[in-house]
Amino acid sequence: MNKEALADLRDNPLFRQQCFVDGEWADADSGAVLQVDNPANREFIGQVPRMGQAEAQRAIEAANCSLPAWREQTAEARGAILYRWHQLMLAHQETLAAIMTLEQGKPLAESLGEIKYAASFFKWFAEESRRAYGRTIPAANSDQRIVVIKQPIGVAAAITPWNFPSSMITRKAGAALAAGCTMVVKPASATPFSALALAELAHQAGVPRGVFNVVTGSAREIAGEMTGNPLVRKVSFTGSTEVGSVLMREAASNVQKLSLELGGNAPFIVFEDADLDAAVEGAIAAKFRNTGQTCVCVNRFYVQDAVHDAFVEKLKKRIESMHLGDGFDPQSDVAPLINQEAVDKVLSHVDDAVGQGASLVSGGKPDTRGDNYVLPTLLTGVRQSMQIMREETFGPVVAVSRFATEAEAIDWANDTPFGLAAYFYSENVHRVWRVAEAIEAGMVGINAGLISNAAAPFGGVKSSGLGREGGVEGLEEYLETKYLLMG
Ligand code: NAP
Numbered sequence: 001m002n003k004e005a006l007a008d009l010r011d012n013p014l015f016r017q018q019c020f021v022d023g024e025w026a027d028a029d030s031g032a033v034l035q036v037d038n039p040a041n042r043e044f045i046g047q048v049p050r051m052g053q054a055e056a057q058r059a060i061e062a063a064n065c066s067l068p069a070w071r072e073q074t075a076e077a078r079g080a081i082l083y084r085w086h087q088l089m090l091a092h093q094e095t096l097a098a099i100m101t102l103e104q105g106k107p108l109a110e111s112l113g114e115i116k117y118a119a120s121f122f123k124w125f126a127e128e129s130r131r132a133y134g135r136t137i138p139a140a141n142s143d144q145r146i147v148v149i150k151q152p153i154g155v156a157a158a159i160t161p162w163n164f165p166s167s168m169i170t171r172k173a174g175a176a177l178a179a180g181c182t183m184v185v186k187p188a189s190a191t192p193f194s195a196l197a198l199a200e201l202a203h204q205a206g207v208p209r210g211v212f213n214v215v216t217g218s219a220r221e222i223a224g225e226m227t228g229n230p231l232v233r234k235v236s237f238t239g240s241t242e243v244g245s246v247l248m249r250e251a252a253s254n255v256q257k258l259s260l261e262l263g264g265n266a267p268f269i270v271f272e273d274a275d276l277d278a279a280v281e282g283a284i285a286a287k288f289r290n291t292g293q294t295c296v297c298v299n300r301f302y303v304q305d306a307v308h309d310a311f312v313e314k315l316k317k318r319i320e321s322m323h324l325g326d327g328f329d330p331q332s333d334v335a336p337l338i339n340q341e342a343v344d345k346v347l348s349h350v351d352d353a354v355g356q357g358a359s360l361v362s363g364g365k366p367d368t369r370g371d372n373y374v375l376p377t378l379l380t381g382v383r384q385s386m387q388i389m390r391e392e393t394f395g396p397v398v399a400v401s402r403f404a405t406e407a408e409a410i411d412w413a414n415d416t417p418f419g420l421a422a423y424f425y426s427e428n429v430h431r432v433w434r435v436a437e438a439i440e441a442g443m444v445g446i447n448a449g450l451i452s453n454a455a456a457p458f459g460g461v462k463s464s465g466l467g468r469e470g471g472v473e474g475l476e477e478y479l480e481t482k483y484l485l486m487g
Helices: 003-012 053-072 075-091 093-104 108-131 169-177 192-205 217-228 243-255 276-292 305-320 340-355 404-414 427-439 471-476
Strands: 019-021 024-026 033-037 044-049 135-137 145-152 153-161 184-188 212-214 233-239 259-263 266-270 298-306 359-362 377-380 397-404 423-424 441-448 479-487
Touching: 003 044, 003 093, 019 053, 019 192, 033 192, 044 192, 044 359, 053 135, 053 145, 053 153, 053 184, 053 212, 053 217, 075 108, 075 169, 075 192, 093 108, 093 192, 108 169, 108 233, 108 471, 153 169, 153 217, 169 184, 169 192, 169 471, 184 340, 192 212, 217 233, 217 243, 243 259, 243 276, 259 404, 266 276, 266 404, 276 298, 276 305, 276 397, 276 423, 298 305, 298 404, 305 359, 305 377, 340 359, 340 377, 397 404, 404 427, 427 441
Parallel strands: 153 184, 153 233, 184 212, 233 259, 266 298, 266 423, 298 397, 377 397, 423 441
Antiparallel strands: 019 024, 019 212, 033 044, 135 145, 145 479, 359 377
């Protein structure tokens, strides 16, 4: 983005450099700020308040004050506001996408895709809020009646990551507000502007003051207040497993309800009976979205002996045809990584694999375009013991291992503490059912590389988290079940 376009974007009313608390735009009490840089060139793009415990507490109190009026509205009335928020996101999709690419780096077409995906949660939950059904249960005694009702949990807190700056917020806020909860969000410090733009649109959509608040700043202080304040009845976190387990310990003191959407280590299995062209396209989609920086990105490829060489050859051609560049360049399908730490991690995984005998087929090094650029990379001969197979690489590296039998592929796929997404390609219907049921993951793409959908429950098993977002299950996370016995 050139200097004039950047200046125009920064003048846009959706580009906010203050927090949104109790319906007002606010600075930190101390006046402290956090600077935000563009990952494509590491140049300064703006600043946001560096808020801490006191401001987080005020936001939680505002959410608590606005709770009674919000939860008493009908589901239809809440849904109408969410639906307006959805429409406003679509009306401003180009600005929202530009803000996202500027702070996060992903190709503009992917940012547009994320804005539509993010908006879809408001539409889905606007509709679903009317179906927060309870039930009646036949009672043991004829003079009694048993009724089960659903009620909003109360004030909810959300902590979100930088890789999906908009949709990780709407996936939580759509469900929370539809259920009748109010919310305080702490977005990632690398990507606060997408969150603040959502707050501006919430205001325009008619979300009442205090119902949706965004607080930027010190993660420890804000999250500490969220887990330590008894007014907060639900904490929803998306991010790394390390931070998720810290929050789980902290939330224990107030026995807060918790949702954790954590890291993954997704396997992608290509069986000898797969449609190889479809598998290659699925592999590209599932690996390179957001330059490999998604929790559901493939981390490990397992390809059966009989098709290994043909698959690798086709994939190599596809990878070498990819264009690495600034997210604002319409040619780019791979973009810069978020920061130096991400670059170092990706390159260290490649070095470790090559050092232990893997073959580097393409890429494997930084690109001269800028400090955060790494070439799309293909490694073969990768083994289960290598770092790249054990940890989330979060970058544009395809690591391929070959296998002989179905049992071996399933064993290797499940040989990880994580269990978020998994993918496999096979045209054999018997195998499809066997493998789908045997894989330890919350989500399985079968002959499909893109699995996210507002109507489906998103989430993981094992160290990948607790709870689900999206779908009927996503609403349930913000509801309490109350049983009434009438004598
Ligand atoms: P992260 O370092 O865990 O950060 C996520 C959020 O937690 C940010 O808002 C961060 O704030 C905050 N945070 C950091 N340290 C904290 C602490 N000690 N206490 C409380 N909050 C803290 O993760 P990330 O690097 O942003 O995101 C990448 C990770 O998220 C990957 O592991 C990825 O797989 C996972 N992810 C999972 C899903 C899913 O749905 N399962 C979706 C997307 C991403 P600051 O930014 O201010 O540090």
